[in-house]
Amino acid sequence: MENWSLVSICVLFGLTARWAVSLNSYSGAGKPPMFGDYEAQRHWQEVTYNLPVHEWYFNTTDNNLNYWGLDYPPLTAYHSLLCAHVAKLINPDWVELHASRGHESYGHKLFMRATVLVADLLIYIPAVVLYSFYLSEGSNKKKVCTVLCILLYPGLILIDYGHFQYNSISLGLALWGVVVLGLGWDVLGSLAFVLSLNYKQMELYHSLPFFCYLLGKCFKQGLAGRGLFLLVKIAVTVLVTFALCWLPFLSDPGQILQVVHRLFPVGRGLFEDKVANTWCSLNVLIKIKTILSTDTQLYFSLTTTLLAILPSSIKLLMKPTLWQFKLALVNSSLAFFLFSFQVHEKSILLPAFMLPLFLKDGLLVPYVVTSLAFLFFSIYLLSAFEHCSEDKLRLGPYRRLLICMPRMDLGRVTKWKFYFSITAMAGLSFMSVALAPPDQLPDLFPLLVSVFSYLHFLGLLLYFNIVQIAEPLQSVRKNQKKSN
Amino acid sequence: SVMATPRADDWSWFPALALGVSFLKCILINAYHSTDFEVHRNWLAITHSLPVSKWYHENTSEWTLDYPPLFAWFEYSLSHVAQHFDKEMLVVQNLIYTSPATILFQRLSVIVTDIVFIYAVKECCRSVREEKGSKDLLGHPFFILAALLLWNFGLLIVDHIHFQYNGFLFGILLLSVARHLQGRHLEGALLFTVLLNLKHIYLYIAPAYGIFLLRSYCFTKDNTDGSVRWSSFSPVRLVALGSIVISVGALSFGPFIAMPAVLSIWCRPRGARGFLRCLVVCALGSFMFGWHVHEKAILMAILPFSILAVESREDAGIFLMLTTTGHYSLFPLLFTAAELPIKVLLMLLFTLYSFTSLKKLFRGSLLNPLETTYLLGLVAVEILCEVVYPLSPWQHTLPFVPLLVTSVYCSLGVSYSFIRLYVSLLRQHGTDKHKQL
Numbered sequence: 001m002e003n004w005s006l007v008s009i010c011v012l013f014g015l016t017a018r019w020a021v022s023l024n025s026y027s028g029a030g031k032p033p034m035f036g037d038y039e040a041q042r043h044w045q046e047v048t049y050n051l052p053v054h055e056w057y058f059n060t061t062d063n064n065l066n067y068w069g070l071d072y073p074p075l076t077a078y079h080s081l082l083c084a085h086v087a088k089l090i091n092p093d094w095v096e097l098h099a100s101r102g103h104e105s106y107g108h109k110l111f112m113r114a115t116v117l118v119a120d121l122l123i124y125i126p127a128v129v130l131y132s133f134y135l136s137e138g139s140n141k142k143k144v145c146t147v148l149c150i151l152l153y154p155g156l157i158l159i160d161y162g163h164f165q166y167n168s169i170s171l172g173l174a175l176w177g178v179v180v181l182g183l184g185w186d187v188l189g190s191l192a193f194v195l196s197l198n199y200k201q202m203e204l205y206h207s208l209p210f211f212c213y214l215l216g217k218c219f220k221q222g223l224a225g226r227g228l229f230l231l232v233k234i235a236v237t238v239l240v241t242f243a244l245c246w247l248p249f250l251s252d253p254g255q256i257l258q259v260v261h262r263l264f265p266v267g268r269g270l271f272e273d274k275v276a277n278t279w280c281s282l283n284v285l286i287k288i289k290t291i292l293s294t295d296t297q298l299y300f301s302l303t304t305t306l307l308a309i310l311p312s313s314i315k316l317l318m319k320p321t322l323w324q325f326k327l328a329l330v331n332s333s334l335a336f337f338l339f340s341f342q343v344h345e346k347s348i349l350l351p352a353f354m355l356p357l358f359l360k361d362g363l364l365v366p367y368v369v370t371s372l373a374f375l376f377f378s379i380y381l382l383s384a385f386e387h388c389s390e391d392k393l394r395l396g397p398y399r400r401l402l403i404c405m406p407r408m409d410l411g412r413v414t415k416w417k418f419y420f421s422i423t424a425m426a427g428l429s430f431m432s433v434a435l436a437p438p439d440q441l442p443d444l445f446p447l448l449v450s451v452f453s454y455l456h457f458l459g460l461l462l463y464f465n466i467v468q469i470a471e472p473l474q475s476v477r478k479n480q481k482k483s484n
Numbered sequence: 485s486v487m488a489t490p491r492a493d494d495w496s497w498f499p500a501l502a503l504g505v506s507f508l509k510c511i512l513i514n515a516y517h518s519t520d521f522e523v524h525r526n527w528l529a530i531t532h533s534l535p536v537s538k539w540y541h542e543n544t545s546e547w548t549l550d551y552p553p554l555f556a557w558f559e560y561s562l563s564h565v566a567q568h569f570d571k572e573m574l575v576v577q578n579l580i581y582t583s584p585a586t587i588l589f590q591r592l593s594v595i596v597t598d599i600v601f602i603y604a605v606k607e608c609c610r611s612v613r614e615e616k617g618s619k620d621l622l623g624h625p626f627f628i629l630a631a632l633l634l635w636n637f638g639l640l641i642v643d644h645i646h647f648q649y650n651g652f653l654f655g656i657l658l659l660s661v662a663r664h665l666q667g668r669h670l671e672g673a674l675l676f677t678v679l680l681n682l683k684h685i686y687l688y689i690a691p692a693y694g695i696f697l698l699r700s701y702c703f704t705k706d707n708t709d710g711s712v713r714w715s716s717f718s719p720v721r722l723v724a725l726g727s728i729v730i731s732v733g734a735l736s737f738g739p740f741i742a743m744p745a746v747l748s749i750w751c752r753p754r755g756a757r758g759f760l761r762c763l764v765v766c767a768l769g770s771f772m773f774g775w776h777v778h779e780k781a782i783l784m785a786i787l788p789f790s791i792l793a794v795e796s797r798e799d800a801g802i803f804l805m806l807t808t809t810g811h812y813s814l815f816p817l818l819f820t821a822a823e824l825p826i827k828v829l830l831m832l833l834f835t836l837y838s839f840t841s842l843k844k845l846f847r848g849s850l851l852n853p854l855e856t857t858y859l860l861g862l863v864a865v866e867i868l869c870e871v872v873y874p875l876s877p878w879q880h881t882l883p884f885v886p887l888l889v890t891s892v893y894c895s896l897g898v899s900y901s902f903i904r905l906y907v908s909l910l911r912q913h914g915t916d917k918h919k920q921l
Binding site: 001002005008009012013015016017019020021023024106107109110117365366369370372373376377380381 | 500503504507508510511512513514515588622623821822823825826829830832833836837840841844
């Protein structure tokens with residue numbers, strides 16, 4: 001069968017899975033007075049539609065920032081405004097100032113879910129298709145399988161179509177950035193990424209790789225000539241795009257400061273709730289939240305984050321290839337997640353580790369089904385277990401590190417570790433749902449989940465860093481088939 | 485790896501297809517369900533809580549037991565599992581009881597009993613004629629058949645959204661057909677009898693079974709020109725058959741409209757495939773002319789016809805016409821706004837797949853321009869009925885118009901397919917005798 005029909009079938013299947021999940025509940029459904037993220041998005045439509053731009057990020061009589069105040073960059077606000085205009089056409093009650101608070105209805109849910117689907121269809125899904133076909137290796141069949149597996153990724157589906165968010169827009173734009181950079185159009189790629197950054201500040205997690213990759217390319221082309229020209233072009237693009245996105249706020253420095261203040265809530269402390277990063281896990285042993293002052297916490301986390309991201313960034317600067325870029329993206333986002341300030345569990349978008357969140361939202365069944373389906377299809381279609389040899393997993397450096405240990409097949413070790421992890425995750429999931437925690441330790445299960453997850457993330461960070469750093473600076477000429 | 489050239493005996497793709505559609509079914513657990521959900525809950529309650537003598541008398545609920553006894557026993561066995569999910573659903577007085585555990589149980593019961601259907605599809609795929617010549621996996625007839633059956637749009641939305649147990653029942657039907665294709669006629673007859681005792685609507689295709697079994701099983705040899713050799717009649721076989729299928733024999737002279745078709749397999753049997761063709765014609769005929777027919781009955785023609793569609797070019801053309809029109813006619817079953825994207829997406833998925841895979845298999849276009857135009861017209865009908873009309877002023881005064889338009893438009897396609905199918909069956913008279921049986 002031709003590619004276009006196979007891809008269309010995969011996309012249709014992905015869309016069906018998404019809409020089927022959206023038939024379930026959303027965050028904060030039926031839970032006054034605050035409700036949840038769904039209400040937050042609806043509230044932003046109300047605010048952006050009814051209030052003038054300079055009031056969006058400020059605490060006024062009409063705009064109470066304590067009730068889901070805007071805390072994403074301007075593009076989110078513009079997107080909410082667009083949705084609000086559509087909402088007004090269908091049913092003005094949905095965005096009525098003050099009166100529409102906590103509005104929940106069948107029609108409104110359909111509308112909100114539809115906005116997520118449209119955004120996904122226009123931005124994220126085309127990027128996935130293009131990425132699989134232009135930037136991944138393998139036969140055409142393999143690329144179609146890649147499309148399917150990426151589209152079935154449960155984390156994004158459950159958060160966007162269940163809990164309710166618009167991650168597909170920011171992730172989609174970032175992915176467009178990667179695709180376009182991979183095709184060699186550096187200026188357009190940086191444009192796409194800047195747009196993505198201006199949609200959700202969480203994309204800062206990916207900013208260093210983009211920066212280092214492009215800077216590295218400029219260095220490679222020689223700062224005396226073409227490299228400098230490229231640098232200037234990119235810099236101008238970035239600045240102009242930023243300016244255009246922030247245009248309504250540029251007239252007054254106070255506006256800019258306030259928006260930044262909303263985007264980076266440094267007053268809120270090192271972490272909230274149970275999240276699988278270093279600080280939360282460390283807090284189990286040493287109560288750092290109480291020992292250190294907020295400012296110290298801030299500097300400490302900033303320093304450790306930068307230290308964690310440093311090796312990967314330097315390597316990318318020295319060797320700006322696409323493969324290094326992809327690795328750096330993983331390393332950077334992991335490092336930021338693990339060490340930065342005020343991280344939310346949703347930032348990781350990894351489903352098993354957001355289990356407590358899904359339980360709260362009433363999304364247990366979709367979580368189980370999509371996770372199982374994703375695991376099954378990835379393993380079956382992408383033949384994961386057959387590629388579990390040492391060579392394929394790039395475990396060469398480990399072999400050199402563990403030279404003192406007895407000879408063992410690291411590929412098999414990895415495979416068994418995977419089985420163990422999956423079993424442990426299933427066990428933890430089951431316990432969280434079926435058992436009640438002991439009275440002295442009411443947060444036992446969320447804590448176990450987050451510490452367990454943390455250890456995995458740390459392991460992944462180390463693994464990917466080693467893989468990225470260990471790659472030789474100059475590829476051996478004979479090895480032309482080495483993937484890029 | 486599945487993507488390398490598969491060996492003929494490498495069937496690892498089959499569980500993948502089956503598991504994939506099962507995941508899809510699981511994710512539809514919380515979708516809209518119709519009153520049929522309450523019907524089956526009521527039957528669970530009746531069979532569990534009341535003595536057998538009261539089952540067909542109980543009428544607290546308006547949805548009294550109106551399936552044959554074997555189905556009642558099926559519900560009875562389900563009810564033993566149900567009590568571990570939520571005991572309250574088994575109380576007859578709890579009308580329209582829809583706790584989350586009840587929904588989960590009932591939905592899961594449909595998904596799990598579909599295993600009969602999955603097994604039957606596997607058996608049908610094994611019986612499909614294989615063409616020589618290296619094809620990649622996706623181009624093999626048995627792969628296409630498996631996909632067309634396991635992922636059938638009509639079955640998905642009727643069973644797993646609207647709510648029914650058709651997968652389980654059609655599984656038995658397809659298994660019976662597969663047994664006949666494999667020459668295991670007694671088993672096929674047994675399965676069909678079981679099916680009749682589960683849901684009496686299958687009486688419509690009883691004539692095909694009756695005549696075929698009488699002609700091809702009880703008469704052990706044909707004359708050289710294919711006509712009946714009366715001397716080869718085997719009383720032993722007849723008794724064997726009769727002892728299993730008494731009801732089939734008694735009803736084998738059913739609806740007169742099926743007479744010419746049924747007669748044709750008496751005069752010139754074309755073996756199991758001729759029987760299958762006749763079965764489809766009977767099913768479709770009963771759909772067109774029967775009493776109190778449900779739109780879901782179109783599945784009785786579509787599902788068995790899939791087997792013929794992957795083996796012959798002409799059948800594939802008729803199949804595309806019949807399924808697209810037939811499946812579209814099921815749209816009014818799901819009238820809620822939330823389920824609109826699901827039914828459109830699944831319809832597109834199935835239609836796209838059936839068209840592209842069959843076109844690739846038979847190398848070339850299967851429909852003439854008129855047929856294609858008609859099918860494209862379905863898009864216009866859909867937009868008209870579900871988008872334009874509800875926004876027009878007539879929605880309140882004449883609310884039935886979309887249903888009317890859908891029914892009339894689809895009836896054209898279904899009738900056309902019926903006629904073409906009938907003609908193809910009669911035309912097989914006098915054509916080459918060396919066709920494989």
